[in-house]
Amino acid sequence: MKYNLSCLKAVNTPVTMRAIRICLLVTFLSGMLVNANAQTLDTSKLLVPIVKDSTNTYLTLKQCIDYAMEHQPGLNRALINVDIAKTTNAINLSGWLPQINANGNLNHYIQQNNNTSSVVSDGSTTGSSTSTSHSSAVNTFVPQLSVSQAIFSPSLLYASKSAPLYVKQAQQVTDSAKIFLVSSVSKSFYNVLLTLEQINVLKEDTARLGRNVRDTYHQYVGGIVDETDYEEATITLNNSAAQLKQANENIIPQYAVLKQLMGYPPEKQFNVNFDTLQMMQDIHMDTTQQLQYEKRIEFQQLNTQKDLQNQLVKYYRASFLPTLSAFYNYNLDFQNNKLSDLFNTSYPSQLIGLSVSVPIFTGFYRVNNLKKARLQEKLLDWNAVDLRSQINVEYTSALANYKSNLYNLQLLQKNVALAKRVYFVVTLQYKQGIVAYLNVITAESNLISSEISYLNALFTVLSNKIDLEKAMGNITY
Numbered sequence: 001m002k003y004n005l006s007c008l009k010a011v012n013t014p015v016t017m018r019a020i021r022i023c024l025l026v027t028f029l030s031g032m033l034v035n036a037n038a039q040t041l042d043t044s045k046l047l048v049p050i051v052k053d054s055t056n057t058y059l060t061l062k063q064c065i066d067y068a069m070e071h072q073p074g075l076n077r078a079l080i081n082v083d084i085a086k087t088t089n090a091i092n093l094s095g096w097l098p099q100i101n102a103n104g105n106l107n108h109y110i111q112q113n114n115n116t117s118s119v120v121s122d123g124s125t126t127g128s129s130t131s132t133s134h135s136s137a138v139n140t141f142v143p144q145l146s147v148s149q150a151i152f153s154p155s156l157l158y159a160s161k162s163a164p165l166y167v168k169q170a171q172q173v174t175d176s177a178k179i180f181l182v183s184s185v186s187k188s189f190y191n192v193l194l195t196l197e198q199i200n201v202l203k204e205d206t207a208r209l210g211r212n213v214r215d216t217y218h219q220y221v222g223g224i225v226d227e228t229d230y231e232e233a234t235i236t237l238n239n240s241a242a243q244l245k246q247a248n249e250n251i252i253p254q255y256a257v258l259k260q261l262m263g264y265p266p267e268k269q270f271n272v273n274f275d276t277l278q279m280m281q282d283i284h285m286d287t288t289q290q291l292q293y294e295k296r297i298e299f300q301q302l303n304t305q306k307d308l309q310n311q312l313v314k315y316y317r318a319s320f321l322p323t324l325s326a327f328y329n330y331n332l333d334f335q336n337n338k339l340s341d342l343f344n345t346s347y348p349s350q351l352i353g354l355s356v357s358v359p360i361f362t363g364f365y366r367v368n369n370l371k372k373a374r375l376q377e378k379l380l381d382w383n384a385v386d387l388r389s390q391i392n393v394e395y396t397s398a399l400a401n402y403k404s405n406l407y408n409l410q411l412l413q414k415n416v417a418l419a420k421r422v423y424f425v426v427t428l429q430y431k432q433g434i435v436a437y438l439n440v441i442t443a444e445s446n447l448i449s450s451e452i453s454y455l456n457a458l459f460t461v462l463s464n465k466i467d468l469e470k471a472m473g474n475i476t477y
Contacts, residue, residue: 056271057269057270057271058270058271058272058273059270059271059272059273060272060273060274060275061185061186061189061274064185064189064258064262064272065181065182065185065186065477067262067263067264068181068185068261068262068263069178069181069477070263071262071263071264072181072261072262072263073263074177074181075174075177075178075181076263078170078173078174078177079174081170081173081174082167082170082171082174084170085166085167085169085170086167088166089159089163089166089167092156092159092163093156093159093160093163095150095153095155095156095159096150096156096160098147098148098149099147099148099149099150100145100146100147101145101146101147102143102144102145102146103143103144103146104141104142104143104144105140105141105142106140106141107139107140107141107142108138108139108339109136109137109138109139109140112136112138113136136335137335137336137337138336138337139335139336139337139338139339139342140333140334140335140342141333141334141342141343142331142332142333142334143331143332144329144330144331144332145329145330146327146328146329146330147327147328147329148325148326148327148328148355149325149326149327150323150324150325151324151325151326151354152321152322152323152324153323153324153325154315154318154319154321154323155315157315157318158311158312158314158315158318161311161314162308162311162312165304165307165308165311166308168304169301169304169305169308172297172300172301172304173301175297175477176297176298176301178477179297179470179475179477181261181477182466182475182476182477183466183467183470183475184261185258185261185262186462186463186466187463187466188254188257188258188261189258189272189274190459190462190463191254191257191258191459192251192254192255192258192272193272193274193459194455194456194458194459195247195250195251195254196251196272197455198247198452198455199244199247199248199251201448201451201452201455202240202243202244202247202448203244205240205444205447205448206237206240206241206244208444209233209236209237209240209444210237212233212236212237212440212444213230213233213234213237215431216229216230216233216437217230224433225437228437229436229437232437232438232441233437233441236441236444236445240448258272279462282465283406283409283458283461283462283465284406285402285465285468285469287399287402287403287468289472289474291391291392291395291471291472292472292473293388293391294473295472295473295474296391296473297473298387298391299384299387299388299391302380302383302384302387305380306377306380306381306384309373309376309377309380310377312373312376313370313373313374313377316366316369316370316373317370319359319366319369320359320366322356322357322358322359323356323357324354324355324356325354325355326352326353326354326355327352327353327354327355328350328351328352329350329351329352330348330349330350331348331349331350332346332347332348333346333347333348333349334346334347335347391471394471395468395471395472397471398464398467398468398470398471399468399471401464401467401468402461402464402465402467402468405457405460405461405464406461406464408457409454409457409458409460409461412450412453412454412457413454415450415453415454416447416450416451416454418450419443419446419447419449419450419451420447422443422446422447423440423443423444423446423447426439426440426442426443427440427443
């Protein structure tokens with residue numbers, strides 16, 4: 001490429017060189033804007049592929065919650081704890097079933113008494129013995145089969161009464177995890193959508209400001225406006241581009257948080273999908289409903305704790321009663337002086353009986369345990385009083401936030417329409433030379449502020465609705 005140096009010398013004037021520098025600056029900024037827009041996510045329909053994926057998976061809020069119900073680690077741990085509670089109950093209740101044991105003793109007497117009969121232990125739980133009429137021998141082997149059956153036991157009775165309560169307690173922990181999951185996933189989903197909508201607004205604003213920069217430059221070159229108008233337009237464009245870049249970066253960790261709450265694999269990707277009209281319809285709820293403490297999962301959990309504590313008090317009362325069980329023993333007594341002939345002859349014996357254990361004095365162990373259990377009951381009563389106050393504070397705060405932000409949303413929606421109208425009129429007035437460019441900047445700033453504030457209010461109300469439903473115990477799963 002050849003350049004005409006005479007032409008370059010001809011245009012080398014201060015005004016012309018300033019125009020060239022401005023033109024080059026516009027070209028550079030336009031290139032940056034195109035590059036930034038090329039990296040910007042397409043959020044025009046709220047179907048936003050956070051990371052490109054060949055599967056093209058789109059998930060609504062309900063689908064995100066359903067996925068979390070199956071794959072979220074915390075919830076799955078709670079479900080496993082329900083099975084653990086059931087298995088623990090089976091272990092504790094196994095004492096009601098017959099207990100069968102087999103044992104045997106092989107003895108070689110180094111020294112014996114001179115009695116014609118030998119005394120052989122019957123192996124019963126009472127420690128009694130029975131005499132055999134046969135002659136004693138040096139070598140003996142006494143196998144025994146013993147069977148015992150519990151008839152009355154305070155510990156087994158407590159296990160029977162508390163078993164369904166422990167399962168209920170584990171299930172309530174699972175319900176609490178589900179409620180937390182619905183609330184957290186919903187808020188995280190709304191947070192992602194808020195940022196995506198902010199990106200949409202900032203993209204439109206950046207494109208609009210880019211047109212303003214070009215128009216202002218042409219007006220400046222034509223001598224219609226001052227150079228400062230063009231510079232102010234460039235500053236505003238740079239600020240909007242910086243906000244757009246920040247929003248695009250913020251969406252990545254927000255999306256990661258949503259995947260973490262869902263239990264979604266970090267290496268896999270999905271897109272979010274939401275119906276804006278349906279969202280606006282679901283934003284309203286009946287605020288005249290009365291608060292019912294019994295619907296809160298925390299209140300239900302506390303009632304279960306009180307029932308378990310009541311069973312513990314009954315157990316310590318019943319611990320003063322005796323333990324009763326039945327037993328059956330079957331013995332085979334093998335005796336012979338010659339070890340090789342030990343199993344040639346046996347002398348069987350059987351017995352059946354009842355075993356009673358009466359605790360008389362245990363060092364005030366049972367008395368102090370009963371006292372402790374009753375004190376713990378009083379603690380739970382005070383916990384119930386405190387929980388009612390906490391639920392009431394949570395409910396009134398959530399209700400106030402919802403009502404105030406819903407009213408604020410309605411006003412901000414009107415502000416957006418007014419700001420758009422003002423910006424349109426002021427832009428026309430500026431192009432006709434009626435007002436200064438400062439008025440355009442002010443109108444543009446008001447428009448962006450109104451749109452962002454409206455979006456913040458919209459998703460704040462959605463989050464407030466979740467908080468209010470949670471405070472009232474109305475979250476379904």
